[in-house]
Amino acid sequence: MGRLIVVSNRVPVPKPGTPPAGGLAVALSGAMQSRGGVWFGWSGDTAAADAPEPAAPRTLKSGSVTYALVDLKERDLDDYYAGFSNRMLWPLFHYRMDLTEFTRVTLGGYYRVNGLFSRLIAPMAEPDDVIWVHDYHLIPLAAELRAAGLRNRMGFFLHIPFPPPDILTVLPNHADIVRGLAAYDVVGFQTPLDVENFETYLRREKVGRRMSDGRYVVHGRAIRVEALPVGIETQTFAETAKASERNALVRRMEESMIGRRLIIGVDRLDYSKGIAERIQAFETFLTLDDHWRGKCTYLQITPKSRSEVAEYAAMEREVAELAGRVNGKHADLDWTPIRYVNRTIGRNALAGLYRMAAVGLVTPLRDGMNLVAKEYVAAQDPEDPGVLLLSRFAGAAFELADGAMLTNPYDIDGTAGALARALVMPLDERLDRWRRMYERIRVHDVAWWCRSFLEALENDAPKAAAAKLSPIKAAS
Known part of the structure; x- marks a missing residue:
């Protein structure tokens, strides 16, 4: 069994001798500690505007988990994080079309940082490592890693809502975003409604369909799509x-x-x-x-x-x-x-x-x-x-x-x-x-969520990982 490589926008680095705070960090760190793992992402620090691209992330070891950190330049943060991620994707995915702001400059920064992450992760990844990418900041990462030659199992979890197609198609590059999701082996959403919105988009845009075994063919790749709600400790x-x-x-x-x-x-x-x-x-x-x-x-x-x-x-x-x-x-x-x-x-x-x-x-x-x-x-x-x-x-x-x-x-x-x-x-x-x-x-606590996603990612055979959720009822 290979290592677990977790990738997120920001890395929750623990203080020496203490576990990371927060249920999500605890669950993921626990999974990595049991098998050895790497948590990769932005350090929270900025690099000088004229600094060369790092040859490798700087690392911090805690038990069997390696925290791999990369500094980002102010321009990258402005374009990738504050720009496209939080002025375009965040409001749009929360149904606030009136607050979206799309520019080619910030879109370029979004792909630029995802490309940087890919170039730093690819040399670290061993063939049997499993890669789990988190949230809207990093949707294109698997496609970048595939282009670099990686054939590892890769999963993606979206922590925010996935909007219906009438809203998603407001995004000028919506087709590229969905194509990016198709590069993963497993895509996890929070609710059945998110899965339904994703499936409706595939059908309406004629880029994919649900197969009889429960998997989806999207842009020619067979992927699993699961509703796996995040829990707490x-x-x-x-x-x-x-x-x-x-x-x-x-x-x-x-x-x-x-x-x-x-x-x-x-x-x-x-x-x-x-x-x-x-x-x-x-x-x-x-x-x-x-x-x-x-x-x-x-x-x-x-x-x-x-x-x-x-x-x-x-x-x-x-x-x-x-x-x-x-x-x-x-x-x-x-x-x-x-x-x-x-x-x-x-x-x-x-x-x-x-x-x-x-x-x-x-x-x-x-x-x-x-x-x-x-x-x-x-x-x-x-x-x-x-x-x-x-x-x-x-x-x-x-x-x-x-x-x-x-x-x-x-x-x-x-x-x-x-x-x-x-x-x-x-x-x-x-x-x-x-x-x-x-x-x-x-x-259905956070440990169940982590375990269920990884079982889905590491098991090629389709299998319903989540229990049925109760339908929404009106307040009474």
């Missing part, structure tokens, strides 16, 4: 939440919330997360239901994201101003309706805040998965769980529909009404909903 996160009562920040929050119910939202600052719509729904809830004035607090934790991009800086101002307006209109001397925290909160404290919250508000306008929903469920007290209010447009809705209250984040009044119902839901219903969700995320 469910048991570990549940234990962290249970132990969080010792956390100083959690204790302070509990003391400040005596006599009040906590509603929590945790999101990276991004236009796909529906934060402004959520604040508007909370304000509508306060306006329509006087009973809850002074009796509940909405905590929105929103670390900054991509502040160098103009749209994100504008959104940061918009959300802060909106939260300030709601507080100015509805606050009392001893009560602030919205606590808006614009920074990162540590994992232990966050788990405790989830556990304390009566309602978890996870209402993105569009999301590939949204692991906050799963973290909220995992963190709950099994004797007195809270209620997950979940957008039907989050990938997590395909798994948690049987237990979450599903809502349409564009329907402000509907979300406000669902919030009011969540706050008064009786214990027996909360327990029933939570148990169904917890069992799902307990079985």
Whole structure:
């Protein structure tokens, strides 16, 4: 059995002697440690504009995992990362055609960096190595590696949504993007809807079809396409939440919330997360239901994201101003309706805040998965769980529909009404909903996801790796 080579835009390098933080990094590092592996990607550092192309990545060893790092020039970051990846692919794949910005310059940078990665990976790869590429930044990488002569098994996982053809074809080079996916042996998506959108594109553009054995022929290559939803470290996160009562920040929050119910939202600052719509729904809830004035607090934790991009800086101002307006209109001397925290909160404290919250508000306008929903469920007290209010447009809705209250984040009044119902839901219903969700995320955790993808990648015979997901139901 060969090594596992993981390729991602950014490499989560652990501190010496400590494992990498985050469930995804832990799962992938665990898989690599067991068989030996390489994690390749951008170091996070920049190279001088006149620096020559590196002959090889610089490396850092941790156990049997080698972290292979490459610095990128500012021009490459501007074109490949901030440009084509995050001003074209990210908004388009999140159904925001109005925010897309396509230029040949940034497209050239996208392929230039993928070519650089290929030239550095190809000499490192041994014939029996398995290569697993992650996310939209690196879609063309397998085609670059194939052109360099590699015949290894290669897989790709898309962590964000895959849009329907009417949206994807807005991208001028959509045909090349799909041709790039066809260079992989296995393509993984988060949900069955993503697979359906991919298949519809193949059929409509006449570039592929589904075969009787479940595989797809795309541009003349037979590939496997699977819906394999990413999970979390469910048991570990549940234990962290249970132990969080010792956390100083959690204790302070509990003391400040005596006599009040906590509603929590945790999101990276991004236009796909529906934060402004959520604040508007909370304000509508306060306006329509006087009973809850002074009796509940909405905590929105929103670390900054991509502040160098103009749209994100504008959104940061918009959300802060909106939260300030709601507080100015509805606050009392001893009560602030919205606590808006614009920074990162540590994992232990966050788990405790989830556990304390009566309602978890996870209402993105569009999301590939949204692991906050799963973290909220995992963190709950099994004797007195809270209620997950979940957008039907989050990938997590395909798994948690049987237990979450599903809502349409564009329907402000509907979300406000669902919030009011969540706050008064009786214990027996909360327990029933939570148990169904917890069992799902307990079985289909991040280790299951990693194992299932690698089994699909290393097994030539088609095989359904994912369990059936529950269909989406309307919130009730």
